[in-house]
Amino acid sequence: MDCYEGKRYVAFFDIIGFKSWIKTDGSKKVFEYVKGYLDMMIKSSLPEATVNADMSVNFKIEYVNYIYFSDTIVYYTKDDSYESFKSLIIASNAFMNVFISGVSYMVRGCISYGEFYVDTETNSYIGQALIDAYELEESINWLGLCFDKPAVETENFSKFQHEYPHIIHKSLVPTLKTNLYPYALNWADNSKDKNGAIIPKPYETYKSLNEGISFNAYKSLNNCLERRTKEIIDNPKELEKVTERIENTIKFIEYCENYKKSL
Template sequence: MDDTPYKKLRYTKRWFAYFDLLGFAQLVRTREIQSVLPIYERVLETIEEKANAKKSQGIGYSWFSDTFIIFSKGSSLEEFGVIEQIARLFFQKLILHKIPVRGAISYGNLYSQQEKNIFLGEALMDAYEYGEKQNWLNFVITPSAAMALEKLEFPMNERAHYRLITKSGVITHPGDKKIFAYAFNNGTVNGINPLLKALRSMKEVSPKEQGIKYENTIEFIELYGWISHNNSMQSNAKASAD
């Protein structure tokens, strides 16, 4: 087999963000396509708005059905910063539009051939496994990414927007490694956290069996989503030491 076209492509370390829409399959099965398409189009507009502007910095993105991915060209700390910002803004906007979503940011080898929509590697599998094992609406920094950031002297327990998960049952991925999650703490509007308000509204109309996902998320925000930058670092440092 002639593998010449693949010689120009690198299987290399990268930052990788994975998101999937919760309940989208059920939505497609139970509602008219005319009511589903506007939701899907809004998600596509959001990822294009957040990720397309960063293409010049080597950022790529793709999607299939209810899955959306964002990935870097390389493994630098600067590229993590761009991926993290896009992922966080993408997640926030979907929640504010009351679209349930969860995901993960990972680090590892990734092979991509975007023209043919081919993506393979440990970065994808890691993000997928941690993303799918969450029993709430949020996104996490996987241990692979946290360890890579530690080596770059950018430890997660000093990051303003992330908190260590301490409650059991929120994530069921095997292992005892520490996992950090987004704290929904980008600020308030007139003293109200708009993300928390959106989640409470979403819970009211969600299927009863999905209630625990919203309860876990709301509890996490109420615990950490109001802490100031300085207090957040102290809180994370204490939790990491426990």
């Protein structure tokens, strides 16, 4: 049993198109996928986790824990230290990269900071940080991870951005509801610092399972669009929204790549 009280960082993720996925493949097939592969992806995204040939995962809960239900995935830190914040970014980046680039499903998320109370024995997860992350995640018009204002205002955010300026940038398009331009994570980046990989490379993690898997972000985003198009082919209005979301994502990744070259 784990109990946490007080302020910490929370990353909220939502799988886009989950309802259509169930409608297309059926509840049982989606359930089996979530129970097996999604569970493995969530655990293996934790820092220093390793995936075995039988798809079991060796991991430990040191700085970041998680919970997921249906189409919602939540990572949260044990405290508000810099190491915890950094570990949350690593986990979030790895999860987004393998989910979008590995299996070509769309996901978006948000990291916030604030009160978040946890009791794993009773499955109780309550706090303003979770609400804030959920509300901002709903309004971003791209596939990615953004940072809510409370998280940006912490010293840990400034420290991380100073150390790794190519990983976090201002979004290029505003949010749908509040017309803000929040900071966003370049989840397609797999850079290394002088001490090793700050953001782990998903291919190295998963190559024992999928030798032929592609972690090309552009190709995977196109695969996401093709998959979603088949699901909503009779809904041109929704298809227009999805296409715009993918285009915004590609523009952001291209911007980040060009910025990195200028350093």
